[in-house]
Amino acid sequence: MKFPGRRKLKHYFPVSSPKPQLPSFEVRPELDTYVVGLDQTIVDVLANVSDEFLQKYGIGKGLSNLVEHGKADQIYQELVQSAAISDHFAGGTIGNTIHNYSVLADDKSVLLGVMSANIALGSPAYHYLCHTSSKVDMNHLHGVAGDIGRGITMITPDGERTFVIDPGAMDELSADAIPEDIIAKAAALVLSAYPLRASGQPIQQAMFRTLELAKRHGVPVVMSLGTKHLVEEHRELILSTVRDYVDMLAMNELEAAALTGITDPLQAAEAALELTDMVLVTAGPEGLYLCGYTDASARRETTNPIKSGALPDYNEFEFSRPMQKKHCVDPMKVYSHIDPYLGGPERIKNTNGAGDGALAAILHDIAANHFHRHALPLSSKHEQSYLAYSSFAQICKYANRVSYAILNQSAPRLSRGLPEKEDSLEEAYWER
């Protein structure tokens, strides 16, 4: 695994120790550090449209609209005829996240979901595979007769993105296709709330089986909320799922408001910490908040300027490292915030995937901790049972930097990792 940046000698990260085994693309649960993602497999079809086009088809702007196949195909054909489609990319919110994780960490991940058993050139499945990192192990995908999902990603002139999802066979993931040995040794499991709207579909049972397995084997579960109206429509189910299974919740400020009823992102994060152990709230041009727990005995004061918002002096202990509440003798809430890296790119064409990118960086830090704990269990870094390697403040920096990279390339999947060293990211991550 590539470590998230250079490190002080004290915490030497043994990345270059020779491995006795031959390299393998397949994840070997006993040997590899990896993250598992479960997703509705979707290919994104990018199209520029006008606001009138959305109105014509009654499509909710800024939302992920689940549409039956006939209507979605009508929309697709109209876009093809008017040459509005610019390209096909692999998508799916978790597919994007684990692809980005694999690119950042230069290490393996496992994708669970469906895949067309017979793949024709130019088909949605073909485009999906072409745009996914070879470090994403797809040997555990569940073969289906039909197409994977198609997500028509419509970009309006204001840069806002709206999805029309034609589900195809994306919800046919069977619970039997979930490999327990792969879940059991994972550094983390990541999934989204989207399958919770697939009522009565196999993927929902598969999702709960995966959650049960992660819980049984003590694997941290990370969930992203997807989109605001999904939260509004399935709030109770989401709340109970988070309470029962989730260790870290990732959402934007609109989703956070829909979940908690609180519009202030920091206060919403504080409320969400009653449900789960760690919370990421991205807030577009306002940057992002990362909040969680640490044990009072392990808290560390920041040397950054103290910030006050809805909570006074809220970032005071942002140099602490995240812990699960159950592992704290004296749990205290910790909050950190960061403004967009360099104020954000000069020109943002679309913000698609910026939040998923931030989440991939956090998963990298969680996996790095897992790797380090197994490589050097006696290190002082593991005197307490921490959830991540770095402090809240440091993870914020990294997450923010990755969001910037996504915004800059105007596509949700990173085409390459971050530079090894960067002047403007001083201290630990890129320390010389």
Ligand SMILES: Nc1ncnc2c1ncn2[C@@H]1O[C@H](COP(=O)(O)OP(=O)(O)OP(=O)(O)O)[C@@H](O)[C@H]1O
């Ligand atoms: N307009 C902007 N200016 C500067 N930075 C931005 C802007 N929009 C987003 N960002 C950066 O990207 C991060 C994530 O953005 P945002 O809150 O839009 O994510 P999101 O809505 O969850 O995205 P998605 O669901 O498409 O992954 C922000 O925390 C910020 O660092």
Ligand SMILES: O=c1[nH]cnc2c1ncn2[C@@H]1O[C@H](CO)[C@@H](O)[C@H]1O
């Ligand atoms: O219903 C859905 N299930 C899974 N992924 C989705 C859904 N709707 C949109 N996205 C995915 O979200 C990504 C951007 O964050 C896009 O790549 C899109 O494919």
